Amino acid sequence: MFPALAANNVALFAISYDTVAILSAFAETHGIGYSLLSDEGSLVMRRLGLINQRVQEDHAFYGIASSPRHVNLPYPGVFVFDETGTITHKRFHESYRERDTGAGLMAETLGVLDGRGGETAVEGDTVRLRAWLDSPTYCMFQRLHLTIELAIAPGFHVYGEPIPRDYTPLSVDVTPIEGLELGPIRWPLPHPFTVEGLRETFHVHEGTVRGVLPFMFTAPPGAGDQILLATVRYQACSASTCLPPAVIQLAIPVREVALVGRSLPT
Amino acid sequence: MTLPPRDFRKIGPNEGERFPDVVLPDQRGRVVDLHAARAGRKAIVVFYRSAEW
Numbered sequence: 001m002f003p004a005l006a007a008n009n010v011a012l013f014a015i016s017y018d019t020v021a022i023l024s025a026f027a028e029t030h031g032i033g034y035s036l037l038s039d040e041g042s043l044v045m046r047r048l049g050l051i052n053q054r055v056q057e058d059h060a061f062y063g064i065a066s067s068p069r070h071v072n073l074p075y076p077g078v079f080v081f082d083e084t085g086t087i088t089h090k091r092f093h094e095s096y097r098e099r100d101t102g103a104g105l106m107a108e109t110l111g112v113l114d115g116r117g118g119e120t121a122v123e124g125d126t127v128r129l130r131a132w133l134d135s136p137t138y139c140m141f142q143r144l145h146l147t148i149e150l151a152i153a154p155g156f157h158v159y160g161e162p163i164p165r166d167y168t169p170l171s172v173d174v175t176p177i178e179g180l181e182l183g184p185i186r187w188p189l190p191h192p193f194t195v196e197g198l199r200e201t202f203h204v205h206e207g208t209v210r211g212v213l214p215f216m217f218t219a220p221p222g223a224g225d226q227i228l229l230a231t232v233r234y235q236a237c238s239a240s241t242c243l244p245p246a247v248i249q250l251a252i253p254v255r256e257v258a259l260v261g262r263s264l265p266t
Numbered sequence: 267m268t269l270p271p272r273d274f275r276k277i278g279p280n281e282g283e284r285f286p287d288v289v290l291p292d293q294r295g296r297v298v299d300l301h302a303a304r305a306g307r308k309a310i311v312v313f314y315r316s317a318e319w
Contacts, residue, residue, distance in 0.1 A: 012312070013304075026318070
């Protein structure tokens with residue numbers, strides 16, 4: 001990720017209320033080269049309006065024991081801004097556990113795609129399928145995304161939904177893994193399509209279509225490297241020909257990054 | 267049971283606004299003026315709970 005930051009001319013800063021000594025030790029342990037800024041006393045976070053006023057309530061909800069350190073905490077989140085310093089993206093999460101991957105954040109907010117992982121390409125008859133993850137690695141509770149891209153041969157379409165009976169819509173199923181949580185896949189809206197002589201209205205994708213499937217692993221650290229097994233189903237037709245439904249199986253590896261010396265609060 | 271949802275648009279500066287000036291020491295104890303240090307580059311600023319716990 002950090003070569004990607006440099007290559008794309010993006011500066012990175014991380015701000016917490018830790019002392020310089022704590023940040024220094026942390027940077028050394030984890031080999032961190034970017035700026036960890038020390039907002040001891042949380043004055044900047046307070047000035048920016050980022051202090052979570054409901055920490056005790058939240059911690060009670062998440063079952064986190066109280067501690068004198070649990071005051072003046074910010075909401076966990078990220079700002080992205082452009083060359084002029086204008087904020088272009090603001091991302092905050094309800095839970096401290098959930099966070100974006102660096103690569104995923106860069107892909108989504110800055111269009112930087114250097115951090116991809118698990119890239120796979122399959123040539124079908126009428127479809128060229130590519131799949132990738134926005135990060136080659138995961139940590140517990142990081143939000144990752146599997147992108148599935150179909151380049152459909154000119155003159156052909158694949159079906160979206162709603163769809164008449166006996167046709168196969170484009171779909172992706174991922175084999176369950178313990179601790180794997182999958183969000184709904186997002187496809188672009190298919191457009192209505194009618195065939196002369198048929199009463200039904202179809203909804204189809206043409207050209208290049210990309211679906212994005214959010215997921216995260218919630219198993220405790222040490223769950224190890226994983227392989228996502230995805231099954232892509234589709235049916236390709238042209239105005240005159242309909243091919244039988246097709247299935248493409250993908251195996252996409254993702255490596256675990258251990259949280260060295262870290263644990264969730266208990 | 268769920269927590270009441272928060273409206274994060276009301277928390278902190280918003281998209282379209284200039285990110286405020288921030289001057290803080292880094293892990294080496296050097297004072298960093300965030301906007302000066304990014305030297306005209308785009309930037310990502312992460313707020314997190316702590317590096318210690």
